[in-house]
Amino acid sequence: MNPIRRRPHIDYELDAGGRRSLWQTLPTLTPGLGVLRHYERRWLRLDGFAGIAVVAYMVPQVMAYTAIVNVPPVVGLWTALAACVVYAIIGGSRVLSVGPESTVALMAGAAIAPLAGGDPERAIVLSSALCLVVAGWCLLARLFRLGIIADLLSQPLLVGYLAGGAVLMVVGQLGRVTGTDVEGETIVAQLRSFFSVVGDTHLPTLAVAAGTLTLLLAIVILRPRWPGPLIAVAAATIAAVVLDLPAYGVAETGPVPVGLPLPHLPIISWADLQTLLLAGLGVAVVAYSDNTLIGRAFKPKTEPGEKSVPDVDPQQELVAMSGVHVAAGLFGGFPMSSSGSRTALAIASGARTQVYSLVAAVCIIAVLFFAGPLLEPLPSAALGAVVIYAASKLVSIPDIKRLARFRTSELVLAIVACLGTVLIGILAGVGIAIALSILEMVQRLARPHEGVLGRVEGIAGMHDVDDYDQATTLPGLVVYRYDAPLFFINVGDLRRRALLAVEKENEGDPDHPVRWFILNAEANVEIDISATDGLKALHDDLSERGIRFGLARVKQDLRTPLERAGLVELIGEDMMFPTLPVMEKAYLTWAAEQAVREQTALEHQAVPGADEPAGTPPARPVDTNESDR
Incomplete structure (x- = not known):
């Protein structure tokens, strides 16, 4: 047998950059279409079931998140519809469920609340404009190949930041679940306001919220594969009709518009735009980070002998996030990212491609055109309970314990990020988290x-x-x-x-x-x-x-x-x-x-003078530096 012999090396060009023609670039901008061109009919049943399961979980969830942004519940459906359709075409992940998500909704709500002044219609305009700002930041990041921004939030700071966001979400729903008027833009002001009116708690409203949350937790514990939010919200709606809860002072969601708005550009002032530019940068960083992290963590199940699904391209995800936010901005939506729980549900239901998102989009259209009257009796307190449940999912006790075991400094970073988010605000919390991540990196480089x-x-x-x-x-x-x-x-x-x-x-x-x-x-x-x-x-x-x-x-x-x-x-x-x-x-x-x-x-x-003429002084030792130069 001949031994292996060395040969001249080949040219390893590992940089994915370089110039491409328009026809070479277009397929990379629409990876979803590439998957659809090679779609196998046997996947349709699995994607269909997954789409129905996800939309049953998504509809009440995204409607609840509108309470955080202070826009009508139907806006959540508009946002989810835009996300499902657009991401299925230009998204890089085959199973990622893109749409409204609690953390980004909270950031959007914090950004537009001071500008909206409690007016839901103005909040819709501002949230639409914020979507377009986020799209612009994502597109700018893609042009400069800044996919690395997803790595600016280290794990300890993400843990602390999400825990702080959970606290803000719960405090923001106190007035909704107690039937009181809680005012204030900061958490301190809101808590002070809440404690001043807690004695006026409307007991029937509190009972609806507590009952909804109890039922939701029971379903999650006893039947985790069931669509808990859908069942809990449906039960609250039925109870509102059967027991005539509005007669007891329980607030309803109210009229839900039927159909879809026409695409349009939101009209805002230059002063509003200046405020939203900075807020949009923070939203873009967090939304993109969520998208790439969840996209990397979840992949569809593959059959024996089937080719593995490629990893998500972080640069392409910038394009995808820009596209979904443009669509949401034109149809009156609010900023979004992706949901780990919905993605996990899709995989558990057998989803193979983003066709499941298209099935979900069809179901959302049916809800928008036919189910509007069914949503009117939905108690507002029930949506508040769903938000509180979503907030509980942001606090990861196992992650906190893992940080404490690994290194005390990691836990301290998480605590600082949490306190910064709670005490200073969600947008400032993002800035603090990013700054701490960079400072930690610099500290390690400065004293490695x-x-x-x-x-x-x-x-x-x-x-x-x-x-x-x-x-x-x-x-x-x-x-x-x-x-x-x-x-x-x-x-x-x-x-x-x-x-x-x-x-x-x-x-x-x-x-x-x-x-x-x-x-x-x-x-x-x-x-x-x-x-x-x-x-x-x-x-x-x-x-x-x-x-x-x-x-x-x-x-x-x-x-x-x-x-x-x-x-x-x-x-x-x-x-x-x-x-x-x-x-x-x-x-x-x-x-x-x-x-x-x-x-x-x-x-x-x-031996002085041994080899030298008489009168010659003895030789000096050779300088070890000079002799070798």
Whole structure:
């Protein structure tokens, strides 16, 4: 059998960018249509059942979320319809349920409430405009390939932010479920207002809310596969008709418009637009983050031998989020993202493609045109109870425990994000969460892990000596690794730690002072000009101590800026090593040569004039830095 022989490498072009023609770009912008072109008839039954199951869960859910935005319940149906149709065409996930979601609804409500002044019609106009603003931010992010914004919210901050959002949602429904007038724009003002009127609680309204919530929780616990929100809301509606609850002062949803509005652009003032621009940025970040995170987490079930479903493209999801928000904005909707619970329900029901969303859209149209009168008796308190239930799903006790077990600082970040969201507001909470994520990242880059490397018997390569008690090093050689890109914020720390490592080495083995200091640059893939200046300063610091400074495992992306900064010339090509074994071999050779030279110098000092004419002074020891240059 012939042995495998090496061959010239192939051209690995891994960047998905590059120029494409219009015909090449269009299919990538409509991945849903690509799936429909290869749709298999046997999937239709599964997608049909999944669509019916999801819409039974979705209708009361999205109507409840309108209470957060303070728009009529029918607006939730308009929003859901636009999301189902548009995402099925341009969305990248085959099973993601895009539409109204509690957190984004809360952010939208917080943004437009001060501008709407309690007027539902004006709230519709503002929410539509906010949709278009969110669409614009998503499209702008796609043009600049900013899909990375989904990673700005770290897991601890998402946990804390969602918990804070849950608190705001519950407080926002206190007036609705107690039949009292709760005022105020901040949570402190709302709680103060609530406690001043809690004595006026309307008991029949509270009973409706409590009964709806109890029934919903019972269904979730006893029959988790049943459409709990639909059953609970239907039961509340039937009770309102049978018991004539409006006669007892229980508020109803009221008339529900039949049909769909014509597409139109919302008309708002320039001052309103300026306010919505900043709010829309926060909504876009959170909505897109939800979309990509849930899209990555859920995939349709595949049969044996069937090709696996590709991962969601984060850049395409920006296009999808822009498209669904344009549609929602033109039809009077409000901002949305996606629902993990609805997506899980779709998968459990057998959904294979976004055809299930199209089935759900058909069902929503039927509701809009035929079921409007059936929704009029729906008690407003029942929708408030559904919102409170949705808020409870945002608080993840297992995630909080996991953060506490992993690292105390992670839990602290979650608590800070939660308090910021509750006390300052939902939009400010998003900003705080993003700022904390960035600060945490900067802190880790500013003070990263580092270590001195040595050999461990039986394990290939060089490793951090702190990890192995039996690690060994070469006398006079310090191999140091700094595990972060080098830039202005951490180069001073690198310099300080490097010199400290030299001092520790000299204290630990005074008979063999450090003669070479090698920076293992495998983790230093980026560098700025401040860091190059810092490396020059480190080189000078070491030279003053009679120590040679070198670099090992320098990638080409790092070597280029080092050459431009003059560092390669300063250090010398002979102290630039492609691998650590090559470096160790060079050091051993150099040390052996130095030993011979030093021995020769000592012999010359011991026998003055042995090889020199009379009157010649004895030779001085060779400078170890100058002799090898």
